[in-house]
Amino acid sequence: MARADRPALMGSAVRGGPPDAEPARRAAGSTPDAASARRAVEAVWRIESARIVGALARFTRDFALAEDVAQEAVAQALVSWPRDGAPADPVGWLLATARRRAIDGFRRRSALDERYALLAGELAEGEAHSGAPSPPERAADLPWDPDRIDDDVLALMFVSCHPVLSPEARVALTLRVVGGLSSEEIARAFLVPVATVQARITRAKKTIAAAGVPFELPPAEARRERLGGILSVLYVIFTEGSTATSGDRLLRADLAQEAIRLARMLVALLPDEPEVHGLLALCELTAARFPARVGPDGEPVLLEDQDRRLWDRSAVRRGGAAIGRAASLGLGLGPYGLQAAIAACHAAAASVEETDWERIVLLYEALGRVAPSPVVELNRAVAVAMARGPGPALALVDGLAANGRLAGSHLLPTVRGELLTRLGRTAEARTELERAAGLCRNARERSVLLRKAAALG
Template sequence: MPEATDGPPVTESARRAVEAVWRIESARIVAALARYTRDFALAEDVAQEAVAEALVSWSRDGRPADPVGWLLATARRRAIDGFRRRSALAERYAALAGTLAEGEASSGAAVPQDRPDDLPWDPDRVDDDVLALMFVACHPVLSPEARVALTLRAVGGLASEEIARAFLVTVPTVQARITRAKKTIAAAGVPFELPPAADRRERTGGILSVLYVIFTEGSTATAGDRLLRADLAYEAIRLARMLAALLPDEPEVHALLALFELTSARFPARTGPDGEPVLLEDQDRRLWDRSAIRRGLAALGRAATLGRGLGPYGLQAAIAACHASAPSVPETDWERIVLLYEALGRIAPSPVVELNRAVAVAMAQGPQQALPMVDELVASDRLSGSHLLPSVRGELLRRLGRTAEARAELELAARLCRNERERSVLLRKAAALA
C-alpha cells in the first residue's frame, strides 16, 4: 500500500482503516477497475493512487460509510483523467465519464453515497473478475519472479516494501518487476478476461505454482535471519482459499490448499522462543494447530473425491497428512511416505523429490539403504549449490558412525546455507561430532 507523500498528516486510525480495506478488498477493487477500463496496468495504478488519496482524505474527514465505493469512485475519476490525457481514447473517456453519478463532484476527493446507484461491479461477476485478475497476474508471458510480485501486489494487496522484505530483495527491485510485468502484459495484449475453457486448466497450474512459491518461501525462508516468514505463508493460504472458492471443482486447487493447511499446522512448534529452529523429532506436537489439520484433511478429501487419483500437490498433501496424524516420529507411517514419494517422483520428477524419498527410506529401512540414493544425486550434480544434499548426506553418515565424513558434509551444508537459523543448526550438529 503506498504512503502519502506531501500534504496534511496521515493519522494512525486512517492508516489502519485504509490498510484493512485494501488487504481485504484489493482484489475485487483492482479486478472491477480492470474490467471497467479494459486496461490492467491503468487499473492497478489508479487503485494505488486512490489508496494514497484515501490516507489523506480519511485522516481529514474520517472513514466514509462505504470505503470500497469511495476508493472505486476515486480510482474511476483517476482513470478518466488518464483517458483525458490520452487523446486517442477521447471517445472512451466520454463513455466512462457519462457513467458517473450526476451529483458527484467534478473535482477533489470523491465521496460517494453509501450505496451508489451505478455499482462499480456487477455482483454476479465479482468471482469472475477476481479469477480473471489471478490469470492475468500469473500469465505465462511473465517471468516467475514477476508473477509472484504482481500476484502479491494486485491480488494480495501487499505493498512493495512487504514483498521486498519477504523475499529479501530491494524495494526498487520489486517495483521494477511490477512495472516490467505491467508493460509486458500491455505489450503482449493480454486481455482482462478468463481464458477459454480449453486453456483454463493448464493456466490454473501457473497460478498454483505461484502460490506454491509464495508459501514455500514463507514456510522455510531461503535466506535471512528468520526460519519462518509466517505472514507470507498465511497470505498464500488466504489466496489459495480464495481460489478454491472460485474453482470449487478443481482437485489440485483443493490439494494445494490442503498442503498449505497441513504444513502450516506445525508452525507453532517449528521455532523456539528466540526463533531458533526446532527439529521435527523435538517438536511439541501439542502445539500443532489441530484446526488447520482438520481443514487440511477436509481439503485433501475433497481433492480425492473430485480427481482421478491425487496429483502432485495432492501427493505432497498426503505426505503432510501422514506427519500430521502421527503421534511421534518413530510412529510415523514411513513406509506409506516412501510409496507416496515414489508416486510423486513418477508424475513430477525432481531431485528434491528424490532427496526427500531418500530421507523417508532412511527412516523406514535405515540409513544404509538410503545412502546410495543420495550418492547417486551427488554424482548426477543435479543439486549442486544446495545445502540440502550435504545436510541429508551428513545426517546419514552420522547415523552410520562415519563421523569425520559426516562432519565435513554438515560443514559444507552450513557454508552453502543462506538462512542464518538453519546454518546455526548445521554448525551445532557439526560441532557435536568433533
C-alpha cells in the first residue's frame, strides 16, 4: 500500500550520544571507568535533554545560548565524570555547570558593554551593565521547578517547530534540542554531510533570534493552530523511520522509535488534544508490524506475506488505547486519528482476506475530505481494489496519473503495475513496475519492484 504523504528528508539515526561531544569523548579516554561514565552522561542526556535545555532557555531567555551551554556542560561531564566519578545528582550537575557557563557569558558581555561605555563616554558610572541580561542571584532560582517542567518542554517543542523555520530545519532542530540527537546522528538520519546538518541548525537558531521568537508557550488561542506544526514534524520523523525514502534499509527503527518517544512526551503534556493521541496511535499501530516487515536478509516482506504472529501485540494494545482516548474527547478524529483507525483495521484482521476493506475505503474517503492529498487518493484506490476489484481501482489511479500530481513519484506506477498484473495486462504491468523501480530511491523497495517486473517476463 502506498505510504502517507511526507517530504523526503531522512534516513537512519543511531541514538544515544550527547550532541557533538566526540572531542570530549576522546579526551575522557577509553578505560572501563571512562566508558561507564560516558554511558552515564549519555543516559542522562538521552532522558533529560529536553528538560535541561528547556530550563536553561527559561533561565537565559536565549534559546540558542541555552542549547550551547547545555552542550558545553555535557562536554565537561565527559571529561570530569570519568575522573571524579558521576555526581549524586547528574541532572543538577549539568544544570549548574551550564548555568555557570551562561553567567560567565553574561559577565563577559557586561564587561564588553562596560568597555564600550567607557570608550564612548555615553553612560554614567555604574550603568555599564544595564544592557546585559540579569541572571538570577540565587542558585535556587534555576534548578528543577516541578511546576514549570512541562511548560518548559512544551515551549521547547513550539520553538523548535516554529513556522518561521523551513520543514528541514524544524526536523533537525527538534531532533537536536528535544530528542537530544547529535549532529552526527541527525546527519546519518538525513543521509547528508554533518556540515549540512550543523548549518541547518545554526541557521535555524539565527532565524529564531532574528524573528524575535520568545521562549514561551504561545497564547492559548494560537496553541492549537501551532500544534499542527509539531505533529507534522513528528509525523515526518516517524514515516521516514517506518519506510526510508532512500538508502539500503527499508526500516529506520531507531528513528521511528524516537518519534514515538516524542509523541508520548507530547501526549503527557497535552492530554486533552485528540490529534496528539491520534498521532501516537498511528505510530504505535504501524510500528507493531515492524518485526514482520523485513526478512532475515533485510528484504521487505509484503503485507499479504507477513507472519502476523510476529506483530507486536503490546504495541497494538497501546495504539488501540490511544485511538480510544482520541475518540473519547468528543471532537471527532482528525487526519492522524483517521490514519490510526485504518491501521487498527489491519491490526484487528487475521489475514489480508479477512481485513475490513470496505471500512478502510470509507475511512480513506473521510481522510480525503479533511486532509486532501493525492497519496490519500492512491491509498484509497488500493483499498477499493481489495474491496471491489482492480477495475474500479485502476480508473481512480488513471485519474491521478492524468492530473500529474504524483509525477516523479514511484508510488503511482507501483500501484498501477500491481493493478494491471491483477487484470492480466502483464506487458503494461511490467513497464509500470520497471518505471517505478527507476524512480524509487530505496534500494530494498527497488529490488522488490524489479523482481516483480522480472517475474512477469
